[in-house]
Amino acid sequence: MRALKSLFAAALVLAAATASAQPVKIRFAYVVPVANWPSILFEKQGLARHLGKSYTYEAVRFQGTPPMITGLANNEIEIADLAFASFAIAVENAGMKDLRVIADEFQDGTPGYYTDEYFVLKDSPIKTVKDLKGKILATNAAGSAVDIVMRAMLRKNGIDDRKDVNVVEAAFPNMKAMLTSKKADVIPAVIPFSFDPDLRAASRVLFTQKDVVGGRTQMIIWAARESFLKKNRAAMVDFMEDSIRAVHWWLDPKNHKEAVEIAARVSKRPAAAFDKWLFVKAGQEGDYYRDPNLLPDLKALQANIDLQQKLGLLKGKVDVSKLNDLSIVKEAAKRVK
Template sequence: MNHVVKKLSGVVFAAFAFTSGAAAEPVNIRIGWSTMPGHMIPVLYSKPDILKHYGKSYTVEPILFRGSSPQITAMAAGEIDMAAFSALTIVLAVTNARQNVKVVADIIQDGVEDYHSETFLVRKDSGIKTIADMKGKRVGSNAIGSASDTAIRAMFKSKGLQDKRDYTVVEVAFPNIPPMLDEKKIDMGTVLQPQSDQLLATGNYEVLFRAKEAVGPSQLVSLVARADFLEKNRQALNDFFEDHVRAMRWFRDPANRTEAVQIISSFMKQPPEKLSHVFTKKDYYRDPFLFPNVKTLQDSINIAHEVGLSPTKLELAPKYVDLSFVEEAKRRIEAGQ
């Protein structure tokens, strides 16, 4: 009898030790991203001395995508846990892919006060001066349904132009838009920083419009996560978000600017002088504690519905928003923990 009890106790202890060991394994967080230095996800975890919990309770695996839209399929297939989503892709993830997702943090906001707003450029010799001049022309868009694509459609619709009837959308990865403009394969395209300022400095390009003129200030890209992943790993994710916010605050701190730009420069394989816009008013706005602007995000969802991209006008809050992680990160950081 005692022998049996001892044997069972040993089994229970072994099972407990196995379970405890498994729980101690860091949670690997697979995060989709598409643009640098806008999204910052590939470099945020490159400074171990400012990350309190990396490698202990979590690790991060950044995964590159062409834009927001392709990340929907990856999330539905269980290939990523978090994604950099535009307003429309949040709606499509919920309505088309039947995903239970939550907006958890800010990535970038467009057109806030006097911060940068996405630019849509044309060649100066194209003769295109107004949106009306784009009739019959080709538009370069990084991905159908992306934030910039929604701004294009909103602006064109406000001037009476409709996709397919009045203009043609050509999907082009962001880095390929400038050469396609130069080669006259497209007539207008979304050009991101730093290329936007660089092209304008040549005198060969003009801004046809900016995103804020089409949709106003907007929560351009949000960090969105699977609800089941959040609930299953809440403790580890509280650690992750503390580090995530701390890291972003470190990168944005003027005292760290030289080193921060050098890290981004090395990742992008671009000279630091070409990244002079980063973390200035020529860059996108980022909330100090990465709180997403839920109101402007809802406004963008409504616009996507109005231009025919969204099948429904999804009500985002409260069902598809969870700010508890950035709230906890702010509490920890302000408490000096």
């Protein structure tokens, strides 16, 4: 009997050891191919040294960031590429108090870098934001960052976003068609769709995100639940190390040609669609700002979320200083030479 108990105990220890040795599953949600890191992060072979050892990786595409909140709540994803607006909604309105900011994706409106644009048709009678009253506005998802910014601009100009306009949803790749077919009077266009030459030829910019915010927006952050981070800290440090190494490679100008080729392959679009702007600092003709060590601007993030609360879109105040864990990305950065 003792022998059987000892054998059973040994089997349990072995099973536990085997389980702990299994790589941690990391499913990372994103919206826009190429423009969002998760879609291309490890497409350059050899950069992810810990992949398949301490963790596995899968990029999962969503239409917008708000649906990622449900994905996190249902344990369908481990990390979400959340807009500042969706992060705040998840914490305050959806009650996910254990959600943590863990890294930067990109920042909008940083001096010398791109800021999102809102387009109307070139021959549209809409000349100012005040002319949008009674019009149809497109958004990718209610509560997304571009949606919040658009609503903020309306309210700044005395337009009630709930009563004075009609808002319809469309995926970013379909925005051009929404505008040119006159199913929407104004559309938000994010990189890379804003650089579509046909869109540029048919439209003009009504306003930019920087016009609304007045400065930098911590547009997208990486977010994960605290329980997952605590349970899998070692694997997450490995993942962040690989991510920072990959980001350094992508941002290095000497790798631009190969980066563009990979982007073209991943997106199934011509390389010319990426060559002039991808990871390039060139104002409105270049890319967003991306921190090379994946460090978010928490001061900007707080200001962005405060704007959201001011618009009445949050139940209460969200204190970013209590909702971040940058220790993992900072530890990982020390490993990368």
